Amino acid sequence: MPVRDFSADHRWLSINTATVRAQWPLDRIIDECAARDIRAISPWRDQVAAVGLQRVAAQLRDTGIELSGYCRGGMFPGIDNAARQAALDDNRRAVDEAKTLNAACLVLVVGSLPGALAGAPAHKDIAAARNDVRDGIAATLDYARSVGMPLAIEPLHPMYAADRACVNTLEQALDLCDALDPPRSGALEGRERAALGVAVDVYHVWWDPKLEAQIARAGRDRLLAFHVCDWLVPTRDLLNDRGMMGDGVIDIPRIRAWVEAAGFAGYSEVEIFSAENWWRRPGGEVLDTCVARHRSAV
């Protein structure tokens, strides 16, 4: 099966709305995407909350824009049972919101050492954090199955292992999927996709020597989302120095060929955190560049 040709149009482009979060609120982002015939977005919970869940749902219906994913659930580890239960409650709300917005999946950034994101890690036991993550996904999956919302574990780059996610390779994410949602169980129930899968973001996984093999292992059932941006050299900040597709060193077409060979046929979602560059440019210029690079560099 040949790779889909993206050069002639942008029908498979999705915009993760963090890409222009510095410029516009979500309602404006949706209008600007609609004006450019962008058919999908992936919004963040805080952006939805700022506009209002029902208002966003109505705007999506009016514009016909769909959600390639919803950002985000996760952050499961906690210092005690109360903290872990609070995380589960919050994930249940995230599943409900994703369902209201008819998202293709809820993306999970699973969390890691409690307190680390605030600069005050409560302990150094990443194995314990991984246990919390396994248990948290298991509990959330029960609820997500009941409402029919697929969960997509997003392995994050190892440079985020302390504070954002202790799932750091595609292999590790797929091992979790197989443990909590045995292979083909989704297919056996007649669903299009597994209840639990992965979000493959090239920024997080491009370096992995096992990437091609693990994408093939994931297959169509587990590949719930595909995110693109680029790795700049030099990278000046661990979080907010992502590049526009084509400006860095990731061979994005090669990775897209692998996910499509595995059966993925969904959106290519652009997610760029860029404090010193793209967040400082006019939002329209950023979206227009995303469209152009989707055609030329994805």
Added chain:
Amino acid sequence: MPVRDFSADHRWLSINTATVRAQWPLDRIIDECAARDIRAISPWRDQVAAVGLQRVAAQLRDTGIELSGYCRGGMFPGIDNAARQAALDDNRRAVDEAKTLNAACLVLVVGSLPGALAGAPAHKDIAAARNDVRDGIAATLDYARSVGMPLAIEPLHPMYAADRACVNTLEQALDLCDALDPPRSGALEGRERAALGVAVDVYHVWWDPKLEAQIARAGRDRLLAFHVCDWLVPTRDLLNDRGMMGDGVIDIPRIRAWVEAAGFAGYSEVEIFSAENWWRRPGGEVLDTCVARHRSAV
């Protein structure tokens, strides 16, 4: 076998001389280490060249300080045959220098996309870079075997995959070792260690969910060096914001227990790049802190 007790003395402390490179030239570093009964160092080639190879060799003999490793060979990928041959020639010189200084091993930082370190990557083909690395190590290994200098592949953190090293996990490094230097070949020849092994730096590998298993796989033959520092939260710079042992989130004693259980009984080498903190403090304070933390946090 119980883990060695480091709390009472620092006989197994080694100082990677980059840790105080901003403060002192190498001859002064050696004297300051000797004055503190530090028995081993691991110097960098530029530091040795600045003082003079023979002069450093003589100073090491006079002080009785030994080399836990020599930094560094590698940087094998090149844009053409001439560039790759130049890298091989340079690695041969590095092997010779390591031999002159009687180093325990030559550490290999293998390189990645040509030009990326200078901010101008010549291509995006990390698989090609990995092929160059395999071929470069194979060629260097032939020479290193002939003079009896073990080569230690250092897997670097994936955030260095573009510009410094395209070997990014211990598993990947050990796969290379097994391909180029089949298991037990070193032992069969009666040597203490394999001709090709790994340098395990906790900073680069602490996040890896397969770390414990891969350390066990490495075993005594392949574990040629053990480096320590700490991962700070937040980390403000990709290269030069390493922490002193105990100031970050790496469970160093746990990882040391794994390498010792696998048979490693060598030095624990402190290597800290810290532009905003430790490189700004008096060198004596840095070394004294290394001694104290070696006892309390390693």
